[in-house]
Amino acid sequence: MHVIRRRGWEIPEHHATPEHLFLDRRAFLAATGIAAISLSPTLALAQRAADVPDPTADLYPAKRNEKYVLDRPVTDEKINTNYNNFYEFGTSKQIARNAQALKLRPWTVKIDGMVEKEQEIGLDDLIRKMPLEERLYRHRCVEAWGMAIPWSGFPLAKLVELAKPLSAAKYLKMETFLDPVVAPAQKQTWYPWPYTEGLTMAEATNELAFLVTGAYGKPVAKSQGAPLRLAVPWKYGFKSIKSIAHFTFTDQRPKTYWEALQASEYGFWANVNPQVAHPRWSQASEMLIGVGERRPTLLFNGYAEFVAGIYKGLENERLWV
Numbered sequence: 408m409h410v411i412r413r414r415g416w417e418i419p420e421h422h423a424t425p426e427h428l429f430l431d432r433r434a435f436l437a438a439t440g441i442a443a444i445s446l447s448p449t450l451a452l453a454q455r456a457a458d459v460p461d462p463t464a465d466l467y468p469a470k471r472n473e474k475y476v477l478d479r480p481v482t483d484e485k486i487n488t489n490y491n492n493f494y495e496f497g498t499s500k501q502i503a504r505n506a507q508a509l510k511l512r513p514w515t516v517k518i519d520g521m522v523e524k525e526q527e528i529g530l531d532d533l534i535r536k537m538p539l540e541e542r543l544y545r546h547r548c549v550e551a552w553g554m555a556i557p558w559s560g561f562p563l564a565k566l567v568e569l570a571k572p573l574s575a576a577k578y579l580k581m582e583t584f585l586d587p588v589v590a591p592a593q594k595q596t597w598y599p600w601p602y603t604e605g606l607t608m609a610e611a612t613n614e615l616a617f618l619v620t621g622a623y624g625k626p627v628a629k630s631q632g633a634p635l636r637l638a639v640p641w642k643y644g645f646k647s648i649k650s651i652a653h654f655t656f657t658d659q660r661p662k663t664y665w666e667a668l669q670a671s672e673y674g675f676w677a678n679v680n681p682q683v684a685h686p687r688w689s690q691a692s693e694m695l696i697g698v699g700e701r702r703p704t705l706l707f708n709g710y711a712e713f714v715a716g717i718y719k720g721l722e723n724e725r726l727w728v
């Protein structure tokens with residue numbers, strides 16, 4: 408007899424608090440139809456690209472920057488790379504298999520908008536211009552679970568330096584690749600693809616804002632948003648956009664993916680605060696994935712000393728949604 412045993416840290420379905428919520432019945436019906444196709448493993452396997460060896464593999468493991476310390480154990484790598492939100496590959500947490508369809512090279516990063524000179528740069532050229540380091544960061548999903556990851560990468564501020572934004576630029580907008588052949592969920596036109604995120608320039612140049620190219624001492628896994636993803640650990644996880652292909656400097660606040668879907672639940676700022684509940688659940692505590700322990704949530708996810716100053720004078724904004 409086949410018995411399904413739940414591991415300690417797994418969150419029972421009826422206690423889970425999914426970010427997504429189908430907006431209307433028509434979208435729901437259409438979604439289930441297409442989801443059945445997009446979740447077919449044979450299709451994903453057929454689309455799986457023949458991977459070329461990573462041309463930057465020699466840069467890992469990068470030297471750890473000891474300044475960023477954890478208050479919890481690093482999450483087991485197998486768990487971390489198999490429990491993911493990556494809606495391009497489906498709305499469940501088990502997208503690692505479908506994400507193998509991601510084609511990581513060639514990968515061109517476009518930098519445009521309010522900059523001295525727009526540019527397109529190959530990812531490997533970009534990485535080799537940047538000072539790679541390892542940082543241990545906490546990660547807090549708005550669904551009230553947390554992890555801890557040894558990321559490798561470089562400060563987002565270094566990319567801003569390379570881009571040479573004009574002084575009138577107030578925001579940095581970031582977008583994920585758009586390719587429905589690779590990510591069939593992107594055929595679901597009622598979602599605002601491509602996944603879009605944004606930061607103010609003060610946030611983007613804060614020392615914590617980190618562009619991730621690796622994890623666990625090697626190039627970052629596809630399920631975690633290879634080959635280039637953001638880590639902004641003082642904000643809810645949805646701000647940490649995966650598989651970035653496009654950076655735009657602008658004076659207009661970007662409309663983010665989650666804001667476009669459900670502005671009442673997911674705003675632009677999305678800073679972690681245990682005292683401000685999500686409309687559908689409390690944010691007071693979080694489940695440590697892989698550990699099975701519930702911990703009190705920390706203001707700014709424990710990073711207040713680095714980022715609290717950014718928000719002085721913005722107290723009237725919806726900083727915690």
Ligand SMILES: Nc1nc2c(c(=O)[nH]1)N[C@H]1C(S)=C(S)[C@@H](COP(=O)(O)O)O[C@H]1N2
Nearest residue numbers: 491492493494548583602644645647648649
């Ligand atoms: N492009 C893209 N980026 C994304 C998402 C996504 O669906 N698509 N999900 C976000 C959410 S909600 C979370 S919690 C984190 C999950 O990152 P992880 O899989 O490394 O834990 O990625 C964020 N970045």
Ligand SMILES: [Mo]
Nearest residue numbers: 548549644645
């Ligand atoms: Mo999330």
